[in-house]
Each structure stands twice: as structure tokens, then as C-alpha cells.
Amino acid sequence: MQRRDFLRFAVLTPLAAAIPVAFGEANKISGVEPAPDGKSHTFELAHQHFLLDGAPFQIRSGEMHPARIPAEYWLHRIRMAKAMGLNTIAIYLMWNYFESEPGQFDFTTERRDFVRFINLCQQEGMWVYLRPGPYVCAEWDLGGLPAYLLRDPSIRVRTKDDARYMQAVQRYMDAVAPKIAPLMASRGGPILMMQIENEYASFGHDLAYLQRLKSMWQAHGIEGPFSVADGLGQIQKTGTYVPGAALGLDGDTDFAAAQALAGEMPVWMSEGYPGWLTHWGDPDFQTGNYLPTLRKLMAEGRSFNLYVVHGGTNFGFTAGANARDDYANFEPVITSYDYGAPINERGESTPNYHAFRKLIAEHVSHTVPEPPAPPPTMHFPDVIAHPYASIWDNLPLPSRMVKKADPNEILFAQNQGMVVYRKTLLSGGMLDMEGLRDYGTVFSDGKYLDYVSRVNKPGLHVKNYVDIPPPANGAGVIVDILVDSFGHVGYGQAMYDFKGIVGAVTLDGEELHNWQAHSLPIDEAYVAGLPPMRADSPSKQRPGMFFKAIVKLDNTGDCYIDMSEWNKGYLWVNGKLLGRYWRIGPQQRLYCPASWLSRGHNELLVFDMHLVAPTTIRCSDRLNG
Structure with a gap:
């Protein structure tokens, strides 16, 4: 059984009966919750609790990833999470999104300015649980590790014993840590806690590797506190719990057994799954039933992180894949990372969102704010994309x-x-x-x-x-x-x-x-340089064709571009790669945010591996249905 299958099964089973009550038997969280205000705050792990400024604090977190959300919608998605009753945003940082080539870092373009995202969280009174890797999984390409590491076929990743890997990790930390350190709660920022690597027990058993990573962060002035996250059985088997860290359970719910391992450190649900990931060729989009688990967590005052409250989109080449350890049963992840989340791919509330919001509101003393309206949509009529260029001529x-x-x-x-x-x-x-x-x-x-x-x-x-x-x-x-x-x-x-x-x-x-x-x-760069195909090109009837359509818009808005008439390939919108499509589904429509479009002429460029004839592109206002 693969990790995500195991965790999905575990999280849908009832919580263990012997869960220690975090805050007594009260069903209400009393008083006004502290929020990040630019002042220094202490966040400590002691007496099996999270302590914020010396008082027990329940982390009610929802995960979302800036790299998967159009930057202009960051504030909207944060406000949606807050309006569901959450007080914390969990964030993965994808190393390979910042450093695609050795030593070449980008923290400003597209959706890379994570410092701005974290500052927006603070602006909205939301704390942050930061998960910076170096490895994150996240169904992201190579789990966030830069693929340039694979240019040396002998390299070993996720180990302290390969100097080449650790030098690359050091370079990443040297670049990212100075941006993180000023954002820690102790220095007036919103970051309460940092995770060390991710689900390492599912990969290795070298506790010293995790301890080395912790020391490397500390050498950059980031004192923590820190957490580790994994399946309970895996971390018990490998002995990779880092002493002094919060113990986060991904999917597992046997908090009593985990507490025996963590001692005086708090145990919490670091990943609880309201939905699930979807692979190409799955019969349908994956969903989940998280309400019973959330009801128990709230009744017990247990800290948690919803993975994910909002998934977003695997734009471009960023979607990862899963496989067995022998590389068989290869399952690539679809372009949408909707994940069955309570906030859907384009920021709308789902029935689960309202159910979760109602439940959380019953357990907190403050008034939960109203959710903001979703961004507007738009529609364009069907267009025909005609053959434009051939891969064989280029x-x-x-x-x-x-x-x-x-x-x-x-x-x-x-x-x-x-x-x-x-x-x-x-x-x-x-x-x-x-x-x-x-x-x-x-x-x-x-x-x-x-x-x-x-x-x-x-x-x-x-x-x-x-x-x-x-x-x-x-x-x-x-x-x-x-x-x-x-x-x-x-x-x-x-x-x-x-x-x-x-x-x-x-x-x-x-x-x-x-x-x-x-x-x-x-x-x-390659796509921008494609010349139009000559009328006498011998490649006109050979699969491996680029197609182009022009869409004229009076106004812009979010939409889903329907590729159900196509076979397998890629879609660019105004020169930017939106993502992959494939006839085997279940995804046939690709989310296109308003910012990728403009008034007037918009170019849709398609590369299809099989089709050669002009084909229709349609528009919809939803992912499926």
C-alpha cells in the first residue's frame, strides 16, 4: 500500500478512544485569540501543549501553497481560510521553484514571493506553520528537490552522507533562511513553528540527518520551535522522531500512542485530509469525508492542519507523480490540485467548507467572519484551433x-x-x-x-x-x-x-x-520562437502538431478551458504554460485565472501528440460537471 493510500485509509477511521484532552473538558475555546501583531511572541512546546505567550493554544490550520495560487488571489484565499474559522496557514516552500539551476535563485516572479504571502497572513491576523523542506513531497515535481540533482546519476538525495546533496541543501538554506528568520513569531512575525524535512520515515531511518537539518536552520538564527510529520507506524519503525520537536501525525489518529513517543512534547494532526489527490486515468476526482474527524478534533481541543484547505493548480511542469519503490505502477498527478478541498481550485466555497465553518464556529468564542465573494468568471464561445507549427519542422x-x-x-x-x-x-x-x-x-x-x-x-x-x-x-x-x-x-x-x-x-x-x-x-523561449508552418510542409499530416486559436475578450475573468476534444498534450495561454491535458481524464478542463488573460486578443497554443486536424476548444465555469 502506497503512502497516500495508507494515510487516506487511516484518516477516515475513527479516532482512538484514549485521546488526551488538550484543554480540559470544555467544548469552547474561551477568550479572544491572540493574533500576529508585529510584536514579539513566544511559542513554546511544553507539558504536551502548544503554548503561545505562556497560554495553551489550539492550532487550527489550513494548508495552501503560494506556488499553486495566482498571486493576485493570495489575499482572497487567506481570507477564505480565516472565514472558515482557522487561525493558521500552513505553507510548503518548493525548493525547485526557487532554484531551477544551481545557484540561480528567483524569489520575485510569478508566485515565488513567499515573504509577501506570509506578510499577507500576518496582515489578516493569521499565524503561519512553515514547511520549507528541503524535501516536501506535496505531489510536486520530485517532491520539491531540484531535478538538476539528477544530472549526476550517482547522487543520493535526502541523506547527510552525500556531500553533493548536502552542499546543495546548504546553498538553498543560505538563500531562504535570511528571508524566514525575521518572520518568526519571536521577532514579530507570524511564523509559529518550522517543520524539519517531511515524512522522512517513509524514506529513511537516519535520525542524524534530521538533526543535521535542524542544526543548519539554527545556524541561520532560526531557533524554532520545530516539528516533524509522518505516519505514526513509520516513525515508530524507523526511530526518526527528533527529540524536542512537536510530533505531527499525517493521517494517523492514535494520539495516545504518539504521546508515549513524544513525551512532554505536543502531538497534533499535522495533515488531516478533507479530500485527496487525483492521478491521470483515475475514474473520477478524489474526495473525502473529514467532518467526523474534525468534529472529534474540535471537541477535544486538538490542534490540526487540514491538508489542504485550498489546493490550487499545478501550473506548467510542476505536477509530480507517484510510483512503487521499484518504479512500477507509475501514476502522474493531474494539472488540477483541487484535492477535494473545502475551498475549490478557483476559490469558491464547497458544501464541506460550510459544514466545517459551522462546526468550528460552534467551538470558538469569537465571531467567525463572513467569507469573501469568489472572483468573477467569464465565458468565451467555442473556438477552433488550427494547425500552426510542427515539432518536426522545429x-x-x-x-x-x-x-x-x-x-x-x-x-x-x-x-x-x-x-x-x-x-x-x-x-x-x-x-x-x-x-x-x-x-x-x-x-x-x-x-x-x-x-x-x-x-x-x-x-x-x-x-x-x-x-x-x-x-x-x-x-x-x-x-x-x-x-x-x-x-x-x-x-x-x-x-x-x-x-x-x-x-x-x-x-x-x-x-x-x-x-x-x-x-x-x-x-x-522555444514556444515563442515557433515559425508558422509552410503550406508545403511535409509534416502537415504528421502527429506532433502545434495548434493556435485567438480568443477575443471584452472583459476578463476566471474560467476553465475545456480540452475534452483533444488527446494528449499541453496548453499555453498568451505564451505561458497552463498545464497538461490528457483524454484519459478525469480532468478535461484546465483552470485559467483572469490574470492570464487580457482584453482584446488572447492566444491559445496547443501541442497535441496525436491530432492533426483543427479541433474545438470550449470554455466552462467549473472543473467538472
Whole structure:
């Protein structure tokens, strides 16, 4: 059973009977709750409680990630969480979102200014529980670790025993810690507590690694307090509880057993799941039933963090994937991170939101504020996207000649995107690509033959071979393999999830060498430079096509762009990659915030791996239904 499946099962089971009552038998939290006010506050872990300025304090937290929320909506989402009765926002920091290349940090563009987000939390009277990694999981690409680490195939991650990894971690902390330290509650900021790594017991058993990370934060002037978060059984088995830290249970609810491990330190629910993650090919969007658990937590005065109160969107290439420890059962995460959360992807309240709000309001003495209205929506009529450019007319030069089809990260220092492997074969036969990651289309002299896939879902099956027809008249045949990658696995032992082709390619059992390889990062620079396809292009009927549509708008607003008429590929809006789509669903509509659009002309650019004919793009006001 994989971690997320295990935790989902655990959190939906009844709470253990012998839960210690945090604040006596009272059902009400009395008095006015303290809020961050720019003054220094003490937050301590003692007597099995969280103590804020010496008084017991219940953390009622909801998690949301600035990287998944349009920056102009940060304030709205924080206010929605506050209006549900929460007093804290939990935040992951995704290392690879700030440092995509070694030493090149960006804390200002797009949704990266986490300091501003935390300041907005303080402005709204919300405390912060910060989870800065270096590893976070979060169904994010490689769990937040930079994929550039994989350019060295011998590196070991999440260990103190690999100097290369720890040097990269040190560089990350050197960049991010000076931004965090002034925001700690002891220095007048809203951050109550910092998490050390994330769910490490699900990966390793070296307590000294976690202690090293704690010391590294302390060396930057961040004294804590600190917490660790994991499944109870996993942390018991590995012995990776950090003494002196709060013990957070992810999904597990046996607080009594956890307290025996934590001693005088507080135990709380660091991740409680109102909904669940969804993978491509799942039969439907995942949901949950968290109300009974929340009712018990509130009755007992137990601190908790809802994972997530608002999920947001895996814009661009940021969505991760799951797999077994042997890399089988690969399951990529969809573009939407709606997660069945009480605040949906575009900031609307759900029935769960109102049920949770009502329940929390019954247990607090202050009046819970009214939720703000959701941002406005808009609609555009159906448009037809016409063929615009072909990948085959735009293979970057120079190509590389390689002895074998190595991964993208090693061949091109390319983290995601696509790659073309090309070779002339003098005979036909069974072409086997067992190490292809993650999805490919195979061509013979420009003719599409078949797909290969690492994903096994209804309507699709794992397949790594294609029958190559013999060359006509004894001449050679040019075989092209267009490989598309999903996000890197972000959980468990399958953290070395190289992309492209990672094993031998054989023809009737004989390994093929000397491939011509073309890097296709399909990043914004590549897409911006695409020339229109010539009328006489030989690629006009060859799958691997870009399509373009123009949408004229009088006013902007949020919308969902419906890609249900398409097969598999990517959608850019005005030059920015919104995310992936795939016919196997369950997601067919991609959330597009108003800020990605403008009055007047808007360009929708689609790359589809299979279609060649003009196809319809539709507009909706919701993710599904």
C-alpha cells in the first residue's frame, strides 16, 4: 500500500478512544485569540501543549501553497481560510521553484514571493506553520528537490552522507533562511513553528540527518520551535522522531500512542485530509469525508492542519507523480490540485467548507467572519484551433549523437519536456523500449505507428514495444521516438526518476546504438520562437502538431478551458504554460485565472501528440460537471 493510500485509509477511521484532552473538558475555546501583531511572541512546546505567550493554544490550520495560487488571489484565499474559522496557514516552500539551476535563485516572479504571502497572513491576523523542506513531497515535481540533482546519476538525495546533496541543501538554506528568520513569531512575525524535512520515515531511518537539518536552520538564527510529520507506524519503525520537536501525525489518529513517543512534547494532526489527490486515468476526482474527524478534533481541543484547505493548480511542469519503490505502477498527478478541498481550485466555497465553518464556529468564542465573494468568471464561445507549427519542422540543432538513448537530465541537462531519438534502421522487427519514461509516439519514415506508455490505467496500458515494418526496396527506414515526460516521482524510494529513455532500446533483442537525439524543452523561449508552418510542409499530416486559436475578450475573468476534444498534450495561454491535458481524464478542463488573460486578443497554443486536424476548444465555469 502506497503512502497516500495508507494515510487516506487511516484518516477516515475513527479516532482512538484514549485521546488526551488538550484543554480540559470544555467544548469552547474561551477568550479572544491572540493574533500576529508585529510584536514579539513566544511559542513554546511544553507539558504536551502548544503554548503561545505562556497560554495553551489550539492550532487550527489550513494548508495552501503560494506556488499553486495566482498571486493576485493570495489575499482572497487567506481570507477564505480565516472565514472558515482557522487561525493558521500552513505553507510548503518548493525548493525547485526557487532554484531551477544551481545557484540561480528567483524569489520575485510569478508566485515565488513567499515573504509577501506570509506578510499577507500576518496582515489578516493569521499565524503561519512553515514547511520549507528541503524535501516536501506535496505531489510536486520530485517532491520539491531540484531535478538538476539528477544530472549526476550517482547522487543520493535526502541523506547527510552525500556531500553533493548536502552542499546543495546548504546553498538553498543560505538563500531562504535570511528571508524566514525575521518572520518568526519571536521577532514579530507570524511564523509559529518550522517543520524539519517531511515524512522522512517513509524514506529513511537516519535520525542524524534530521538533526543535521535542524542544526543548519539554527545556524541561520532560526531557533524554532520545530516539528516533524509522518505516519505514526513509520516513525515508530524507523526511530526518526527528533527529540524536542512537536510530533505531527499525517493521517494517523492514535494520539495516545504518539504521546508515549513524544513525551512532554505536543502531538497534533499535522495533515488531516478533507479530500485527496487525483492521478491521470483515475475514474473520477478524489474526495473525502473529514467532518467526523474534525468534529472529534474540535471537541477535544486538538490542534490540526487540514491538508489542504485550498489546493490550487499545478501550473506548467510542476505536477509530480507517484510510483512503487521499484518504479512500477507509475501514476502522474493531474494539472488540477483541487484535492477535494473545502475551498475549490478557483476559490469558491464547497458544501464541506460550510459544514466545517459551522462546526468550528460552534467551538470558538469569537465571531467567525463572513467569507469573501469568489472572483468573477467569464465565458468565451467555442473556438477552433488550427494547425500552426510542427515539432518536426522545429527540431533544435545541433542534435547529439549518443551511443545509447540516455536520460534527458544527463544528455541535455533538461528537467522535463520532450526529446526525439532518431536512428536509421536497415531492417524491421520488434522495437523494445522498456526504459521509456513516460509516454512516446513512434514513427517510421514520418508515419505514425503506435504509442508506448509507462502509465497503466483503464483505456490505456503499459506498453514498451512497437513493430517496425521492414524498409521498402531494402533501403533504410528512419525511426523517430518522440518521448514526453510527466513530473518526477516525489515520494518513496523511486526518487531517481530519470526522464527520456533510461534503458537499452533493442530491435529483435539486439541493442541499438548511435542515436541522434534532439532536446525539446518546450519552454516559453522555444514556444515563442515557433515559425508558422509552410503550406508545403511535409509534416502537415504528421502527429506532433502545434495548434493556435485567438480568443477575443471584452472583459476578463476566471474560467476553465475545456480540452475534452483533444488527446494528449499541453496548453499555453498568451505564451505561458497552463498545464497538461490528457483524454484519459478525469480532468478535461484546465483552470485559467483572469490574470492570464487580457482584453482584446488572447492566444491559445496547443501541442497535441496525436491530432492533426483543427479541433474545438470550449470554455466552462467549473472543473467538472
